[in-house]
Amino acid sequence: MDEILRQIAIMFPGIEKYFSAGFIVFARLLGFIRFAPILNRREVNTTVKLSLALLLTFMLTPLLNPPSPPSGVSPMLLMLLNFAVGAIIGYIAQLIILAIEAGGDMINTQMGLSSAMVMDPTTNSQTSILSRMITLLAICIFIQLGGLYWLFNALIRSFEIFPIYAVHIPLEKIINLDYLVKTTSNVLYVGLQIASPVLLATLGQDIILGVISKTAPQVNVFQLSFLFKPVFGAAIMIWILPMLIGVISDFFLSFAGIY
Secondary structure, three states, X not given: OHHHHHHHHHHXXXXXXXXXXXXXXXXXXXXXXXXXXXXXXXXXXXXXXXXXXXHHHHHHXXXXXXXXXXXXXXXXXXXXXXXXXXXXXXXXXXXXXXXXXXXXXXXXXXXXXXXOEEEEOOOOEEEEHHHHHHHHHHHHHHHHOOHHHHHHHHHHHHHHHOOOOOOOOOHHHHOOHHHHHHHHHHHHHHHHHHHHHHHHHHHHHHHHHHHHHHHOOOOOHHHHHHHHXXXXXXXXXXXXXXXXXXHHHHHHXXXXXXX
């Protein structure tokens, strides 16, 4: 076996260099796929994720033209640092999807559907039906606008900012604090922007039902609200759906430059 490995090293002089670099690239890809939107969903089989990471490793490692591994640096430390860098890039992109999900939660609560919860396998938590529907719609729009290209472009650029054998993560280059503040603040802003038509419509309905309860106390307004809110909210959702797609598309395009 040692002789076979020796002959392979003679035939391919750079195989050791590419082999060690491939492990580190694979670690960064695993962190990226674990947290990046679309790729992190449980609907995508684990075998598919690992196969994709392995395929991308074979494609990217020769393109990076890695140097020889440095001496005195733990390979485990390099793999952990690269996994962390990939996870940071994926999670920052995931924040954009979370803003859309917040709008769905607001609509779901205002329509009185808070008790209708389903299990989200991606986050292992309970989520509302409308939130899940709007999130899936946002993911489809994200793919249609070229979101996957933006994600992989950011991943490739990360190798220029943080080389595979670096031991110091330049957070000021990977994480822009102004962008991070803008993204987190947009969770509430974009959520209200998406949910505002339903919020205003249900507010008007509450005012009308309040007037009815004062003018005709014998009418059970409390039970009527359970009947009208979901139906009225669903009608508003169908009406604003084309505008909703435009709002989500503009929101995604406003962040296209960060990749």
